[in-house]
Amino acid sequence: MNSTSPAGPGALRLIFPQWQGASGPAAHQLHRGVDAHDTQLTYNLGPALLQLMAPDHDGPTAYVPVSTDTADEALATVNGIYARDAVVRQLREALKILRDAEPRSVVTFGGECSVSVAPFSHLASVYGDSLAVLWIDAHSDTGVPGDTYTGFRSMALATLAGEGDAGIIAELPALIPPANILQVGLRHWDDEGIAVKERLGIQTAGMTGTPRDNRRVLEWIAGTGAQQLAVHIDLDVIDRRDFTGSVGQNTDGMRMSDVVSLVNDAAAAADIVGLSLTEHIPTELMRLGGLLRDLPV
Template identity: 60%
Template sequence: MTAMHPSGPGALRLIFPQWQGAAGAGAVGSLPAGQPHQTQLSYHLGPSLLELLSPEHDGPTAFVPVSTDTSEAAVETVDGIYARSAVLLQLQEAVRVMQEADPQSVVTFGGECSVSVAPFSHLAALYGDDLAVLWVDAHPDTGMPGDGYTGFRSMSLATLAGLGDPEFLASLPAVVPAGNVLQIGLRDWQDPGIETKQRLGIRSVGITDTPEDTRRILEWLALTGATKLAIHVDLDVLDRRDFADRTGSGTRGVRVPDLLRIMDAVGEAGEIVGLSLAQHAPLELLRLGGLLRDLPV
């Protein structure tokens, strides 16, 4: 499984606990009452747990500072983007961190889905058309400001591909051509972002639990001619029978063995220089925290 881990000179582990891209303050299930932003803030906690549970890393680690201000002013929706000011500032800070570290490869622990934009943009500036992006996600993430849902996570892939808010685009060192992007495991075909996905011409491969999926992905990769890979994995793509600590529901997701099979195959076909794990929402720990607040501890 070593092909799964971007490594070598300049490898970086990036901790980016951004939560503001997940718009809306609604609670989930039995989360503590009276704490309306706790579901979003779970994305702030998730990256630290991912780092804690991951194999030892002997390369550099960088942190993107993320505000935990949940005041009305801090999360105000402006120009169709929730908490626009914070999200833009944190994107720019993530770009600065990447430029300062100047890694040849990066593993990112997020945070909601938009945490991949800055590191993948850095890799696009470094490798140009030799970089292909595999976006493993149940949702297209190709929304635009004004589509309805205001969370920037739903716009992250469109932004990376060069469409979106002009100020966000101006903050990026590079974008990825839509022809070098493949969506894997997409299930939400009712998402408003589907229209932008189709306009961009981004292709997708569903997961049918057969080797045919892998063959189609490898054929697409060969057509791009790219030898470097950046892989975004939104944990909500996984089947709940294998992983439940994330938002969303259903048991029609990608099974973990299938994901690992695909990762192994693409790792043999190209060099994985970017890997992001996003949308880790440790809701059970938040519920435990609520219990602890009510106990005489």
Template identity: 35%
Template sequence: MSLDKRADTLRLIMPQWQGGNNPPYYFGAELLAWLAPATDGPVETVPVKLPSDRPLPKEDGIVARTDLLEQLDAAFACIRKYNPDRIAVLGGDCLVDLAPFAYLNERYDGELAVLWIDAHPDILTPKEFEHAHAMVLGNLLGNGDADFVKTVRRPIKPQNVMYAGLKETLPVEGDFIEKNQLRFAGPAALAETSQPVIDWLKETGARHIAIHFDLDVLDASQFRSLLFANPADQPGAWDGIAQGSMTIPQIVRLINDVAAHSDVVGLGITEHLPWDALAMRNMLRQLPLLGR
């Protein structure tokens, strides 16, 4: 099944930034939406509060919890306006895939397969971390903050989840992956072939799949619009944090190989941080005849 645009595909633009407490995610989503090919299908933009200089509150262990829950409800409202067969998501932090993937698992009777292309497992809880973008897959599996989890009416089956490009994990993450027997293949296993993912797909028997593509799975030395490539950071600022090492051709090959074996009904692209474009925008605002 190809990834060609379809009339029954909703394009959901969600410039959410509070899940990672990183305002540039807002502009990253806007630019991603501008760069994406035109679509003949419906397009909805989830209302998201504009970034500001005010610090976000920490509520019940989660930064900006109230804003995130409101935006989650708004995303569900956008989706249920169309009840689409397929959803393409342009974000925003990783939490933007919570509503679309939860909806798609309902839509396909709890038999959705999920390929999580990411350098991180995204299964932490407020006990371990305060930013909800690192909790989204856990929520989809029925784990984590109760108010986020209850929006997932049919949790995704653990056997229907596989990580691609996953790097080093924290002990608590490794324990969760082992306990739930989540499949994974690292960058080396996928460097020349998509076979580990194709084999898993065949084992699941799932006919429909949603793909989460966090851009931080990419090698920051080759693609610079990533969290780990911020030119303002001091050398070594991200030492000890797992960073992606895959290439764009490897990811394109993997996704298209998956599309040849299963019906791709969801595709979420997240965590776009175009530092150079952001610097250019901010510079232009300060120039005569252009800026305010």
């Protein structure tokens, strides 16, 4: 394929507006002027906007049904995972869609980072060890139940590598060998998941987008022998000078042009059969929603 746009027979666009993996409302009080539960639900709105702005798509599109219930009982922390029941239910829905559609390539619009678990596991079941993963993210996402942070998004990559909640891992059709995972853009080296990442031996590459850094990624792909790639992009990896619609608020991230350059270079080395865009948080629109609720419209 050698394209940055997964396409061709079996291509699927998966709209997965899951927000429950982003932990509880207390973690979202930072967005001034927006109700905490409304801030959680921005993860639900983000994928719809990505779909609206995305280029036309000739293949099938599927929507994972996601609950918007913010009642305490619906979001109970179980086995160290916030809103585990909703996370598991929605994971099963996504996996059912993938089983029925049998796509050989998937573009996923999320939602928080754990939306990549279902499509990447599906692609691993299709391509086996020929699939490698580029996880472009400011965070490691290799946390496990029992960590202080209980959101499943922080556990997404560890789960794909077979580490974490045994019940959730048992739902997956295939796992990704840690040797076939490369993290790019990681800058939160104080996350609890770093110890798991290092124990698993998941490698990292530079984040500046220089030709030297991109060469390191290409050399890593060649070393895996992978013919296919699944690329996860958490928008928090992007420098806020280029984009502010995510949880990333620092100016030490990757520039948008660096991300595009990296993905284009990677596409020349292997077929991109999976691409996820996650963590789009349009909080300004949620503020506008609050205004609409307060006006007689």
